[in-house]
Amino acid sequence: MxxxxxxxxxxxxxxxxxxxxxxxxxxxxxxxxxxxxxxxxxxGSQKNNKNQNICLAFTVNDIDAEYEKLVKLGVEIIKKPKLRPWGAKNMSFYDPDRNVIYFRSFNN
The missing domain is CATH 3.30.720 (Signal recognition particle alu RNA binding heterodimer, srp9/1)
Incomplete structure (x- = not known):
């Protein structure tokens, strides 16, 4: 990055x-x-922080606990945890450079 x-x-x-x-x-x-x-x-080059073509995804054990931790840290949430039709529970948020980060959990 x-x-x-x-x-x-x-x-x-x-x-x-x-x-x-x-x-x-x-x-x-x-x-x-x-x-x-x-x-x-x-x-050394100047970044524009318009990272609209990149996202990172991480699998976590307990997405609800991670969501609560991120909220307490003041992280800007894009989408709250939601169960998806394919069986994963996903959420998304921004990092400080406004890259989109996804957390997902398969243990619902």
């Missing part, structure tokens, strides 16, 4: 994903969780 503010965006993902990477680097941070690697980087 490219951003103008690596620390702000990395701290958001560390908080939301409950991961600590031991870094506060303002140019590049890699966040690891099991088999997933999320890298947040500032390549």
């Amino acid at each position: 490219l951003t103008n503010d690596v620390v702000r965006l990395a701290n958001f993902y560390k908080l939301v994903l409950e991961i600590e990477n031991g870094s506060n680097d303002n140019v590049h941070q890699t966040i690891l969780s099991e088999e997933t690697m999320l890298t947040i980087y500032n390549d």
